[in-house]
Amino acid sequence: MNTPMDTDPLIALRAELARGDQALAGVAPILVHLLSQSGQSLVSDQTLAHLRGMMDDLANQLLTRLTQVNGQGQVIDPSLKQDLANRLSGNTQLLSHCFALSVEAQICQRLEREHHIDQVMSPLMQELVASNNDILAELAMSTMAAQGRFVQTQSRMSLPVMELPADLFRQVIAVSQAVLADDANEAFELASAKLKEQFDEAGSRIALLSNLITSLRGGVTAALNLEHGGLALFASALSNITRQPRELAVLGCSDRQHARLAFGLRAAGLAAEPIEQVMAILHPQIDLPAAFTNLSSQAAQDMLNQISTRAGR
């Protein structure tokens, strides 16, 4: 039912979405550049420190697990670790993923500080843990525990390698292999095979959240109430309903990405009022144009899809 007259006032918002996505597309290369700079003084931003920490931590874990087959405490060569961390930083896909995690952690903190939204135990999470459906309650419990670990590891600027999505896990193993290529290949083969054996995507926080969201299909909109569901479930639900990568759903909650969030919430079928509630928490400075109310959820979804295709995601 969108005549051109209806959508015209949305041009600005649409342009804002495109601008936001362009900015996002530019993030990874800039990060690669910034992280490759020597000297900490240049990089004082919290996010960059987080990212650097996560890359170091990943490199540390990988070297420990891949070079110490028998669990023998060998000292890790610091230059080797730095080399691996640098190479991992060069992987834009990994970097984008870690960037989104870091942003998520920071927004979680802010929401707790300013809006008293618990980072781990949101009201919805409490309800699910107390569910009389045993399977669902158990799933919720595991998810809550994973979220708790996430908050902890993020404050320590680390990222367990087992928390990576399968594709990234495969890539970091490949990068490690390139770095360790000079060393005994047989030992590496054994160690990496063991690591792959241990890997189970289902145990990661993101998969648990996704599983939980899928299980409460009918009640999934409950998670789109940010104060009720908390950021972790909110982002997974938004990603699930609008079929956009969870990273993008998270980044929509960050500064200057309000257009993505607004279109996403509309695409998820939310009415004007709940959208305004979410916007008031995450982007209090933004006033949505009145015409936004008339935008159909399908039109919003189409817009997200178009933009995502153009951004090559």
Next chain:
Amino acid sequence: MGSEEPILAARGLTDEQGRLLSADAPLVDLQQRCGGTVPGMLAAPELLEIVQQCQSMQLRLAREFRVHDGTGLIVGFVRVSPVDNAEHTGCELLIESWQREVLAAEDQRATAERLDEVDRSTSELVGRLDANQHILSLDCRATDLTELAKAVRAKPGQVWSEYLELVGVAHRQPLHWRLLDGVQCTVPGSDREWTARLLPLRGSAKTPDGFELLLIADHPLPRDRSNDPHRQSPASLIGEALTSSLRNPIRRVIGNAETIRTRMAGPLRQEYSDYAGDIATAGQHLLGLLEDLTDLEVVEAENFKPVAEPIDLAEAARKAVSILGEKARDHGISISVPDERASAPAMGEMRRVLQILLNLLGNAINYAPRNSAIILSVGSDAKGRTTVSVSDEGPGLSDDQQSRVFRKFERLGRDGDGGSGLGLYISQRLAIAMKGELLIDSEEGRGTRFTLALPPCH
């Protein structure tokens, strides 16, 4: 709240290619709803993709998936683990939770709108009704609806259902439109079965201002070929209308190319003049081909009948030579013709006989060597028919070539000489149409003689 919804779990086993080998009942059900079998390739594309990823990465994956199973959207969460042991190589699927999503109301509306559009585009009768379902106007295309249209004209302004027979509706009209939308009906004068659609116009759905009436037939009317003005004979290649509209542009191409070739409009480099010559030659070829195709169409038409009138074949031969004599001289070929006193009366159509002779003579000039002779002679054959022959001193034709030479599009392996392979075929068809015959007598290296035999004139 979600906690009360059932969570089903189902296992399945796939092989390395992604074929589902065995599965629990819910997964078997899903596979079959998606059009697959067990064992058989995983039919749900998203599941197959996850399984293939698992297979290639050899890592345990856990993803959500969506599947359209034909009636609705299934959303679920699946764990896929690689299996590689003595008994089995492939993947194990564990679907942990899945539920059916109700299609959004908007989708249903969109579907209904689409169906309305389909009906609009296939309907053979479109009418406008007022709010009380009285016919305001009617427009129909099908011939078997003319009786209905006449009835409406004779007695206008009635409720639409008065003019036709509703199947399974005993109640006298008008009923509420929702009860009549989609009703089956029979139309006087038509053997087909019809479905009526009533689409409300403006107003609210409860009290529309009027309706669009559509009648959709269960099958299209078989085309009555005999009355079709565009009917073409099965052999039709190009169509008369197309021929005339092609002929003029080709003539202009040739004319303009000739103008350039002869530098009529001013000086030009030799190469360009030569190119223009090529264009003109190609255009001539195209034009010749077009004429041949038109002739072909004429001679192949079932109702083609040349006029049978007394003609003189000797005169036809002299005419043909007067037309092509110039060309023969260009090729250094001499032609001998029956002299003025000779006459060979036969029954046929002069124009068609000339066409045959021009074709035979043209071929002879094209394929005979320079400084040879072509002889046109008249006489009669053993069956008492009057004949005219064209003999050349060309390379002659083998038995095999002779058997093929009258076939349509037969070029005898010759290429690039501007022929269409239709000339002799057309000539023979013309000869037969005039109750005569076109014969060939040839031997390799000894020249060829074509003889046209026609009924004698009494």
